[in-house]
Amino acid sequence: MKRPFTAAVAAVFISSCAAVALAMNLMPNVVDKPTRFSGSCCIYTGAPALPVTLSMIVAGGGPSDFSTLTLVKTLAGPKTDAEVASLKQKFGDEKVGNFLKVFDFVVSDSLRIVKEKNIALPTQPDPDPKDGKALSQALWGAGQTGNGFNVEVMLDRAVSHPIHDQVMTDIDKKFGIGPDADYHAVLNQAMHDLATVYGFKDATSM
Secondary structure, rough: HHHHHHHHHHHHHHHHHHHHHHHHOOOOOOOOOOOOOOOOOOOOOOOEEEEEHHHHHHOOOOOOOHHHHHHHHHHHHHHHHHHHHHHHHOOOOOHHHHHHHHHHHHHHHHHHHHHHHHOOOOOOOOOOOOHHHHHHHHHHHHEEEEEEEHOOOOOOOOHHHHHHHHHHHHHHHOOOOOHHHHHHHHHHHHHHHHHHOOOOOOOOOO
């Protein structure tokens, strides 16, 4: 008697999970799994968008001279000072400072890992690294889940989920989990600010 009951419960549970996944309308390769800093959803398990990643690195000064502040200036253009002031007002100088130094480290550490794994970067960036609006839109698109923007999905798409996860572990070892959390929170806010300035919308498909 117990087996049919248990099977029925399992069937209802599986059906409910499938219904939730469908309701979330997640994009291909986006999985409803918990993340370190963005709650219960989501991670991206597909191939990275390396031309966009290269464009971001070049926009920040290139692999050898990357600066997060240079990248922000490219992305925000004449609104850079206002954006930095807004971030400092919301998070405070220390957290914004953590964001800047951790992001610098993220790029150098990611490039180190990519080199160690013999992953070839594309020869041409896409979009144009000088076009702040186009690059902002590409990064915003990289963070789409089908159920809104997620900064960790954006980072997964930038380098792949395994490398993103490895970089976060390296951040925690070098700076601590607090600055790692600051980096994700400030980056998330900056991307939402850029989306508002340029009038981007969350996508439901990609």
